[in-house]
Amino acid sequence: MNFIFRGNELLVQETGLELPNATACAALDLQPDALQQVWLNNPDIRTTHVPLTTEAPPGYAFRKLRALLSELGEQAALAGRAFQLAEWARTHRYCGVCATPMQPATHEFCMRCPACGLSAYPRVSPAMMVLIRKGDSILLARHATYATARHTALAGFVEAGESIEDAIHREVYEEVGLRVTDLRYFGSQSWPFPHSLMIAFTAEYVGGDIRVQADEIAEAHWYGPGDAMPDIPMRESIAGRLVRANLPSGSHS
Numbered sequence: 001m002n003f004i005f006r007g008n009e010l011l012v013q014e015t016g017l018e019l020p021n022a023t024a025c026a027a028l029d030l031q032p033d034a035l036q037q038v039w040l041n042n043p044d045i046r047t048t049h050v051p052l053t054t055e056a057p058p059g060y061a062f063r064k065l066r067a068l069l070s071e072l073g074e075q076a077a078l079a080g081r082a083f084q085l086a087e088w089a090r091t092h093r094y095c096g097v098c099a100t101p102m103q104p105a106t107h108e109f110c111m112r113c114p115a116c117g118l119s120a121y122p123r124v125s126p127a128m129m130v131l132i133r134k135g136d137s138i139l140l141a142r143h144a145t146y147a148t149a150r151h152t153a154l155a156g157f158v159e160a161g162e163s164i165e166d167a168i169h170r171e172v173y174e175e176v177g178l179r180v181t182d183l184r185y186f187g188s189q190s191w192p193f194p195h196s197l198m199i200a201f202t203a204e205y206v207g208g209d210i211r212v213q214a215d216e217i218a219e220a221h222w223y224g225p226g227d228a229m230p231d232i233p234m235r236e237s238i239a240g241r242l243v244r245a246n247l248p249s250g251s252h253s
Contacts, residue, residue, distance in 0.1 A: 002035065003047040003082035004028065006054055008193070009062035010079060017071060020060060027057035036089040038082045040109070047082035049090045066193065070234050080192035085109065087195065088122040096120070127196045128167045129155040131242050132180055134205035134222060138246055140230065141176065141212070141220035149218070151230040152239045155198070164199055172203070176220050177211030180204060186245070189238035200242045226250040 002020050004011040011020050025032070028050060035046035056062050065083060069076045088109075092102055095113035102111040102120065111120045131153040132139040140151040156171035158164060165183055172180050180203035188199045210220050223229060225248045233240035 001045045002030075003038070003045075003079060003086065004030070005047070005049045005065070005083055005086050006062045007049075007052055008065055010065045010068055010083075011056060011060050011062050012068070014059055014061045017068070017075075020057070024057045024060055028054065036085050038078070038085055040107070045078070045082075047086040049086045070236050076236060077190065080190055083192040084190075084195045085122060088120075092120045123195045124190075125194070125196050126158045126164065127155055127191075127198050128158060128164050128171060129153050129198050129200040129239060129242065130168050130172060130180070130183070130203050131186075131200075131246055132172065132178065132203050132205055133246065135224075136248050137222040137224035138243070138248060139176070139178075139205075139210075139220060139222055140232070140243070142218045142230075144214065144216055144218040150233050152233050153200070153242055155239070157196075164201075168201060168203065173208075175213045175217050176208075178208040179206040181206050186242050187238055191238070198238045200238050202242075202246060224248050 002025055004020055004025070011024070012018060030048060030050070032046060035048045037043055038045040038047050065079065068079070072079055092111040094100065095102055095116060095118050097118050098113065098116045100113050100115040103114055104111055109122050112118070139154070141154055142151050143149045154172055154175055156167060156175070158167040162170070168183060169180065172178055182204040184202045186200040186202055188197060190196070191198045212220050227248065229247065232243045235241065235244065
Protein backbone atom coordinates (compact mmCIF):
# COMPACT_ATOMS: atom_id res chain seq x y z
CA MET A 1 0.00 0.00 0.00
CA ASN A 2 1.59 3.23 -1.20
CA PHE A 3 0.45 6.73 -0.29
CA ILE A 4 1.92 9.15 -2.83
CA PHE A 5 1.36 12.85 -2.20
CA ARG A 6 1.87 15.89 -4.41
CA GLY A 7 1.47 18.90 -2.17
CA ASN A 8 -1.93 18.38 -0.50
CA GLU A 9 -3.05 15.86 -3.12
CA LEU A 10 -3.14 12.05 -2.96
CA LEU A 11 -2.58 9.79 -5.96
CA VAL A 12 -5.53 7.42 -6.56
CA GLN A 13 -7.01 5.59 -9.52
CA GLU A 14 -9.09 7.75 -11.84
CA THR A 15 -12.10 5.45 -11.55
CA GLY A 16 -11.94 4.78 -7.81
CA LEU A 17 -9.95 5.18 -4.63
CA GLU A 18 -7.36 2.45 -5.18
CA LEU A 19 -3.84 3.51 -4.24
CA PRO A 20 -0.98 3.20 -6.77
CA ASN A 21 0.44 -0.27 -7.31
CA ALA A 22 4.07 -1.20 -7.95
CA THR A 23 3.72 -0.48 -11.68
CA ALA A 24 2.45 3.05 -11.01
CA CYS A 25 5.25 3.67 -8.50
CA ALA A 26 7.81 2.45 -11.03
CA ALA A 27 6.35 4.88 -13.59
CA LEU A 28 7.10 7.65 -11.07
CA ASP A 29 10.59 6.21 -10.56
CA LEU A 30 9.82 5.45 -6.92
CA GLN A 31 11.56 2.44 -5.42
CA PRO A 32 9.99 0.84 -2.31
CA ASP A 33 13.07 1.38 -0.17
CA ALA A 34 12.97 5.11 -0.95
CA LEU A 35 9.53 5.51 0.65
CA GLN A 36 8.90 6.27 4.31
CA GLN A 37 7.26 3.53 6.38
CA VAL A 38 3.94 4.53 7.94
CA TRP A 39 4.18 1.90 10.71
CA LEU A 40 7.51 0.59 12.01
CA ASN A 41 6.16 -2.98 12.24
CA ASN A 42 4.60 -2.99 8.76
CA PRO A 43 6.98 -2.35 5.85
CA ASP A 44 4.17 -2.88 3.33
CA ILE A 45 2.57 0.51 4.04
CA ARG A 46 4.75 3.34 2.75
CA THR A 47 4.46 7.00 1.85
CA THR A 48 6.30 9.84 0.16
CA HIS A 49 5.94 13.28 -1.38
CA VAL A 50 6.73 13.88 -5.05
CA PRO A 51 7.56 17.25 -6.68
CA LEU A 52 4.66 19.56 -7.58
CA THR A 53 5.58 19.17 -11.26
CA THR A 54 4.98 15.40 -11.18
CA GLU A 55 2.37 14.10 -13.62
CA ALA A 56 0.09 11.24 -12.61
CA PRO A 57 0.81 7.93 -14.36
CA PRO A 58 -1.81 6.55 -16.80
CA GLY A 59 -5.03 5.55 -15.06
CA TYR A 60 -4.33 7.65 -11.96
CA ALA A 61 -5.03 11.19 -10.79
CA PHE A 62 -3.93 13.44 -7.96
CA ARG A 63 -6.95 14.50 -5.87
CA LYS A 64 -7.17 16.88 -2.91
CA LEU A 65 -6.70 14.90 0.30
CA ARG A 66 -9.17 17.09 2.22
CA ALA A 67 -11.92 16.29 -0.29
CA LEU A 68 -11.09 12.57 -0.20
CA LEU A 69 -11.35 12.15 3.57
CA SER A 70 -15.12 11.70 3.47
CA GLU A 71 -14.74 8.99 0.80
CA LEU A 72 -11.85 7.06 2.30
CA GLY A 73 -13.83 5.72 5.26
CA GLU A 74 -11.64 3.68 7.60
CA GLN A 75 -8.55 4.58 5.57
CA ALA A 76 -8.97 8.32 6.24
CA ALA A 77 -6.97 8.23 9.49
CA LEU A 78 -4.25 6.14 7.85
CA ALA A 79 -4.04 8.58 4.94
CA GLY A 80 -3.72 11.45 7.40
CA ARG A 81 -0.90 9.70 9.22
CA ALA A 82 0.84 8.91 5.93
CA PHE A 83 0.58 12.54 4.84
CA GLN A 84 2.16 13.82 8.04
CA LEU A 85 4.99 11.29 8.03
CA ALA A 86 5.76 11.96 4.37
CA GLU A 87 5.92 15.69 5.09
CA TRP A 88 8.15 15.09 8.11
CA ALA A 89 10.57 12.99 6.04
CA ARG A 90 10.55 15.57 3.23
CA THR A 91 11.31 18.52 5.49
CA HIS A 92 13.97 16.85 7.65
CA ARG A 93 16.44 15.60 5.08
CA TYR A 94 19.09 17.91 6.53
CA CYS A 95 19.95 18.97 10.06
CA GLY A 96 18.47 22.32 11.02
CA VAL A 97 21.57 23.14 13.09
CA CYS A 98 24.54 22.13 10.94
CA ALA A 99 22.96 21.11 7.59
CA THR A 100 24.39 17.58 7.69
CA PRO A 101 22.22 14.93 5.95
CA MET A 102 19.96 13.31 8.56
CA GLN A 103 19.78 9.57 9.20
CA PRO A 104 16.56 7.76 10.19
CA ALA A 105 16.49 5.80 13.43
CA THR A 106 15.52 2.14 13.12
CA HIS A 107 13.46 1.72 16.31
CA GLU A 108 11.34 4.90 16.30
CA PHE A 109 10.19 7.71 14.02
CA CYS A 110 13.18 9.98 14.47
CA MET A 111 15.71 11.66 12.19
CA ARG A 112 19.13 12.08 13.80
CA CYS A 113 22.10 14.15 12.78
CA PRO A 114 25.31 12.06 12.77
CA ALA A 115 27.40 15.21 13.20
CA CYS A 116 25.82 17.18 16.05
CA GLY A 117 23.27 14.69 17.42
CA LEU A 118 20.12 16.72 16.80
CA SER A 119 16.96 14.57 16.92
CA ALA A 120 13.85 15.52 14.94
CA TYR A 121 10.53 13.78 15.52
CA PRO A 122 7.29 14.11 13.53
CA ARG A 123 5.71 17.39 14.47
CA VAL A 124 2.33 17.49 16.22
CA SER A 125 0.72 20.91 16.77
CA PRO A 126 -2.06 20.99 19.41
CA ALA A 127 -5.03 23.16 18.48
CA MET A 128 -8.08 23.95 20.54
CA MET A 129 -11.64 23.94 19.18
CA VAL A 130 -14.62 25.25 21.11
CA LEU A 131 -18.35 25.45 20.46
CA ILE A 132 -19.89 28.25 22.53
CA ARG A 133 -23.43 27.81 23.86
CA LYS A 134 -25.70 30.62 24.98
CA GLY A 135 -28.92 29.21 26.39
CA ASP A 136 -30.46 27.23 23.52
CA SER A 137 -28.22 28.83 20.87
CA ILE A 138 -24.74 28.04 19.55
CA LEU A 139 -22.13 30.29 17.96
CA LEU A 140 -20.90 29.39 14.49
CA ALA A 141 -18.26 31.31 12.57
CA ARG A 142 -16.87 31.33 9.05
CA HIS A 143 -13.12 31.77 8.80
CA ALA A 144 -11.80 34.58 6.62
CA THR A 145 -8.86 32.66 5.15
CA TYR A 146 -11.01 30.16 3.22
CA ALA A 147 -13.26 31.52 0.47
CA THR A 148 -15.55 28.47 0.61
CA ALA A 149 -15.29 27.83 4.34
CA ARG A 150 -18.25 26.35 6.15
CA HIS A 151 -19.62 27.71 9.41
CA THR A 152 -18.02 25.95 12.33
CA ALA A 153 -16.74 26.18 15.90
CA LEU A 154 -13.89 28.49 16.79
CA ALA A 155 -10.39 27.02 16.63
CA GLY A 156 -6.78 28.05 17.00
CA PHE A 157 -3.30 26.74 17.75
CA VAL A 158 -2.01 26.55 21.29
CA GLU A 159 0.90 28.94 21.81
CA ALA A 160 4.12 28.24 23.69
CA GLY A 161 3.56 28.29 27.45
CA GLU A 162 -0.25 27.98 27.20
CA SER A 163 -2.59 25.31 28.49
CA ILE A 164 -5.49 24.22 26.28
CA GLU A 165 -7.82 26.16 28.59
CA ASP A 166 -5.70 29.32 28.31
CA ALA A 167 -5.76 29.03 24.53
CA ILE A 168 -9.54 28.71 24.47
CA HIS A 169 -10.11 31.87 26.52
CA ARG A 170 -7.52 33.81 24.48
CA GLU A 171 -8.76 32.68 21.06
CA VAL A 172 -12.43 33.26 21.88
CA TYR A 173 -11.78 36.80 23.05
CA GLU A 174 -9.43 37.60 20.17
CA GLU A 175 -11.65 36.19 17.43
CA VAL A 176 -15.15 37.19 18.57
CA GLY A 177 -14.76 39.36 21.70
CA LEU A 178 -16.65 37.00 24.04
CA ARG A 179 -16.00 35.57 27.49
CA VAL A 180 -16.76 31.93 28.30
CA THR A 181 -16.83 29.53 31.24
CA ASP A 182 -17.57 25.86 32.06
CA LEU A 183 -15.20 24.31 29.52
CA ARG A 184 -16.07 20.68 28.87
CA TYR A 185 -13.98 18.23 26.87
CA PHE A 186 -15.74 16.74 23.83
CA GLY A 187 -13.11 14.75 21.91
CA SER A 188 -9.99 14.92 19.78
CA GLN A 189 -8.83 14.09 16.27
CA SER A 190 -5.55 14.03 14.41
CA TRP A 191 -5.93 16.42 11.47
CA PRO A 192 -3.23 16.50 8.77
CA PHE A 193 -3.64 20.14 7.74
CA PRO A 194 -0.83 20.70 8.41
CA HIS A 195 -0.03 18.43 11.41
CA SER A 196 -2.65 19.27 14.00
CA LEU A 197 -4.15 17.50 16.97
CA MET A 198 -7.60 19.04 17.31
CA ILE A 199 -8.84 19.05 20.93
CA ALA A 200 -12.52 19.99 21.09
CA PHE A 201 -14.58 21.48 23.91
CA THR A 202 -17.92 23.09 24.58
CA ALA A 203 -18.15 26.29 26.65
CA GLU A 204 -20.89 28.45 28.08
CA TYR A 205 -21.24 32.14 27.18
CA VAL A 206 -20.55 34.59 30.01
CA GLY A 207 -20.59 38.00 28.39
CA GLY A 208 -19.59 40.34 25.59
CA ASP A 209 -20.94 41.27 22.17
CA ILE A 210 -19.73 39.62 18.99
CA ARG A 211 -16.79 41.57 17.59
CA VAL A 212 -15.00 39.62 14.87
CA GLN A 213 -11.26 39.73 14.24
CA ALA A 214 -11.44 40.64 10.56
CA ASP A 215 -8.24 38.93 9.47
CA GLU A 216 -9.37 35.64 11.06
CA ILE A 217 -13.19 35.59 11.05
CA ALA A 218 -15.44 36.63 8.16
CA GLU A 219 -18.66 36.39 10.17
CA ALA A 220 -20.03 34.89 13.38
CA HIS A 221 -23.65 34.49 14.48
CA TRP A 222 -25.81 32.81 17.10
CA TYR A 223 -28.10 30.04 15.83
CA GLY A 224 -31.05 28.97 17.97
CA PRO A 225 -34.04 26.61 17.97
CA GLY A 226 -35.85 26.49 14.63
CA ASP A 227 -33.15 28.41 12.75
CA ALA A 228 -31.96 27.18 9.38
CA MET A 229 -28.36 26.15 9.85
CA PRO A 230 -25.63 27.24 7.43
CA ASP A 231 -23.29 24.74 5.78
CA ILE A 232 -21.38 22.97 8.55
CA PRO A 233 -18.28 20.73 8.43
CA MET A 234 -18.41 17.15 7.18
CA ARG A 235 -19.36 14.41 9.65
CA GLU A 236 -15.94 12.80 9.40
CA SER A 237 -14.28 15.80 11.09
CA ILE A 238 -14.26 16.52 14.81
CA ALA A 239 -15.79 19.91 13.99
CA GLY A 240 -18.71 18.26 12.20
CA ARG A 241 -19.36 15.91 15.11
CA LEU A 242 -19.05 18.71 17.68
CA VAL A 243 -21.57 20.94 15.92
CA ARG A 244 -24.04 18.13 15.21
CA ALA A 245 -23.92 16.96 18.85
CA ASN A 246 -25.00 20.43 19.97
CA LEU A 247 -27.54 21.50 17.33
CA PRO A 248 -30.37 23.55 18.84
CA SER A 249 -33.74 21.83 19.08
CA GLY A 250 -35.74 22.14 15.87
CA SER A 251 -32.88 23.55 13.83
CA HIS A 252 -32.06 21.96 10.48
CA SER A 253 -29.10 21.93 8.11
